[in-house]
Amino acid sequence: MTTVDHTADVPARPGDWVRERLSNALSEFTAAAALVVLFVVLSFASPHFLTADNLFNIGAQTAVIAIIATAQTMVIITKGIDLSVGSVAALAGVVGAITVRDLGFSIWAATAVAIAVGGVAGLVNGLLVTVARIPPFIATLGTMSAARGLVFIITGAVGVYGLPESFQLLGNGEILGIPFAVVLTAVVAVGVAFLLSQTRFGQYTYAMGSNLEAARRSGIPVGRHLTAIYVLAGLLVGLGGMIAASRVNSGQPNYGIALELDVIAAAVIGGASLFGGQGRIIGTLIGAFLIALVRNGAVLLDISIHYQMVIVGLIIWAAVYFDQYRRRRLESRG
Amino acid sequence: MSAAPDTERSTESHDVASDAPVLEARGIVKRFGHVEALRGADFTVRKAEVVALIGDNGAGKSTLIKTLSGVHAPDEGEILVEGRPVRFSTPVDARQAGVETVYQDLAVADDLSVAANLYLGREIVRAGPLGRIGLLDKRAMRRGAAEALSQLGVRIPRVTTPIAMLSGGQRQSVAVARAIIWATSVVILDEPTAALGVVQTERVLDVVRRARDAGMSVVLVSHNMPQVLEIADRVEVLRLGRRAARFRADDVTTDELVAAMTGSLVTETDER
Numbered sequence: 001m002t003t004v005d006h007t008a009d010v011p012a013r014p015g016d017w018v019r020e021r022l023s024n025a026l027s028e029f030t031a032a033a034a035l036v037v038l039f040v041v042l043s044f045a046s047p048h049f050l051t052a053d054n055l056f057n058i059g060a061q062t063a064v065i066a067i068i069a070t071a072q073t074m075v076i077i078t079k080g081i082d083l084s085v086g087s088v089a090a091l092a093g094v095v096g097a098i099t100v101r102d103l104g105f106s107i108w109a110a111t112a113v114a115i116a117v118g119g120v121a122g123l124v125n126g127l128l129v130t131v132a133r134i135p136p137f138i139a140t141l142g143t144m145s146a147a148r149g150l151v152f153i154i155t156g157a158v159g160v161y162g163l164p165e166s167f168q169l170l171g172n173g174e175i176l177g178i179p180f181a182v183v184l185t186a187v188v189a190v191g192v193a194f195l196l197s198q199t200r201f202g203q204y205t206y207a208m209g210s211n212l213e214a215a216r217r218s219g220i221p222v223g224r225h226l227t228a229i230y231v232l233a234g235l236l237v238g239l240g241g242m243i244a245a246s247r248v249n250s251g252q253p254n255y256g257i258a259l260e261l262d263v264i265a266a267a268v269i270g271g272a273s274l275f276g277g278q279g280r281i282i283g284t285l286i287g288a289f290l291i292a293l294v295r296n297g298a299v300l301l302d303i304s305i306h307y308q309m310v311i312v313g314l315i316i317w318a319a320v321y322f323d324q325y326r327r328r329r330l331e332s333r334g
Numbered sequence: 335m336s337a338a339p340d341t342e343r344s345t346e347s348h349d350v351a352s353d354a355p356v357l358e359a360r361g362i363v364k365r366f367g368h369v370e371a372l373r374g375a376d377f378t379v380r381k382a383e384v385v386a387l388i389g390d391n392g393a394g395k396s397t398l399i400k401t402l403s404g405v406h407a408p409d410e411g412e413i414l415v416e417g418r419p420v421r422f423s424t425p426v427d428a429r430q431a432g433v434e435t436v437y438q439d440l441a442v443a444d445d446l447s448v449a450a451n452l453y454l455g456r457e458i459v460r461a462g463p464l465g466r467i468g469l470l471d472k473r474a475m476r477r478g479a480a481e482a483l484s485q486l487g488v489r490i491p492r493v494t495t496p497i498a499m500l501s502g503g504q505r506q507s508v509a510v511a512r513a514i515i516w517a518t519s520v521v522i523l524d525e526p527t528a529a530l531g532v533v534q535t536e537r538v539l540d541v542v543r544r545a546r547d548a549g550m551s552v553v554l555v556s557h558n559m560p561q562v563l564e565i566a567d568r569v570e571v572l573r574l575g576r577r578a579a580r581f582r583a584d585d586v587t588t589d590e591l592v593a594a595m596t597g598s599l600v601t602e603t604d605e606r
Contacts, residue, residue, distance in 0.1 A: 198469055200459060210446060219455040
């Protein structure tokens with residue numbers, strides 16, 4: 001059998017394996033390093049940072065961002081985006097709170113309702129994207145506005161108060177000294193990470209974000225799969241919204257405004273690509289932790305909320321720039 | 335004129351290909367509004383041969399390919415696979431009938447590994463209940479991918495490498511290999527080397543040859559006449575939505591192919 005001389009092409013080099021691994025995890029390393037630096041700096045900068053209370057607080061705060069960012073990561077991997085997460089989280093939290101206050105639901109039943117509310121919102125997003133063929137950015141922008149409007153209509157723009165102590169379980173409860181919310185986050189993160197990396201569902205998710213047409217021609221039911229992803233993301237956003245409501249022991253109609261920026265930032269910092277096809281939950285967790293630290297540190301150091309917004313904006317720019325830079329380098333090898 | 339039209343008699347003497355067509359299109363008509371892209375087109379592919387499909391722009395090559403691969407449903411005419419009439423409403427139908435197609439640039443998912451691409455849509459899952467929830471057997475896919483690629487002579491660093499890190503030739507070789515691995519009767523390649531350099535093109539053609547030698551039938555759409563003569567066993571020429579000529583590749587010249595494409599040489603009699 002005659003073979004063609006392949007030497008003019010890219011041969012396997014011993015360093016390739018390492019480089020491949022590195023480029024996969026590069027943004028995760030970078031984000032983790034930034035996280036460690038920020039942690040150390042804050043430890044020295046504020047005497048209140050390394051206290052048990054504050055760390056517990058950071059844990060719970062990270063949890064909400066992390067769970068919703070996990071949902072966002074799934075959507076971003078498909079080359080989509082979900083701008084409605086803040087409004088939907090508020091809607092879920094408010095509805096959950098109302099079922100406890102007015103219908104006497106237990107915290108568990110209320111949580112189930114909140115998750116279902118998120119799922120319905122996710123289904124709406126999914127159908128808008130797959131059936132109505134509206135681009136995700138616009139579809140979820142509409143949901144963002146509609147869901148927020150619903151929140152104000154349901155509550156009359158007044159917070160839902162008068163909840164029993166038990167309502168705080170998700171947000172402020174603990175198991176063996178670990179915030180309950182952190183335990184929930186771990187369960188969600190492990191579950192979604194497994195789904196994405198080890199199952200056919202995950203494989204289809206990356207394939208669709210990477211090359212939708214190739215996925216379709218491979219016989220993947222892309223419409224159904226994409227809808228499923230938005231629904232799953234919505235369920236998680238519902239859970240996150242319930243935890244957030246539980247933390248403040250009330251349903252807040254104004255909760256989650258601009259939350260989408262934090263969670264998109266968390267996902268992108270962790271290596272999820274807005275161009276689709278890339279992203280891992282471990283990276284998103286690091287990104288969520290980083291964002292929560294920035295928020296927490298800014299409060300401890302008495303930096304105004306306005307500066308916080310500027311800082312988050314700078315982080316988003318840097319993360320997206322880095323993502324593009326990485327893409328270009330990868331492609332220039334081709 | 336020395337070109338012998340590829341009549342029934344001349345194919346009998348072909349020592350590799352057997353007579354029975356593995357894929358045949360008869361009298362395919364396809365209209366888009368008032369435009370008739372195919373006007374009774376015929377096309378024949380026999381076992382273990384490389385057939386080049388050529389024609390000028392607008393001759394209907396793409397439409398014919400898309401009809402054979404299930405993207406378009408024909409308005410009239412029939413398609414036969416291994417002698418049995420088939421109806422393709424989707425590309426999935428065509429694939430299930432054993433016809434795999436590689437489109438110019440849409441074939442692979444860049445972010446997925448080589449192995450994941452080869453098994454895309456046909457993932458191997460673990461045995462038992464874990465398989466039912468879709469738990470992947472990545473090791474089996476890696477092993478299968480490495481084995482299949484080495485049989486086809488496709489050289490890539492590792493099957494775990496993301497496609498984005500491969501060269502254009504390697505990428506196209508993977509796309510072609512993927513089609514060959516899953517096809518049971520015919521692989522259709524639409525301009526598989528259009529974007530490639532000389533060495534990379536040679537690699538892809540080498541994969542095609544190996545597939546043919548292993549008994550696969552290959553349809554090659556190409557504009558590159560020297561390449562067509564280099565790799566094809568037969569050439570079918572499409573002109574104005576109809577088959578205009580058929581040749582054995584070893585007794586036709588580039589000039590004759592061009593003549594057939596432009597209409598100054600017609601070997602097919604008009605039966606309709």
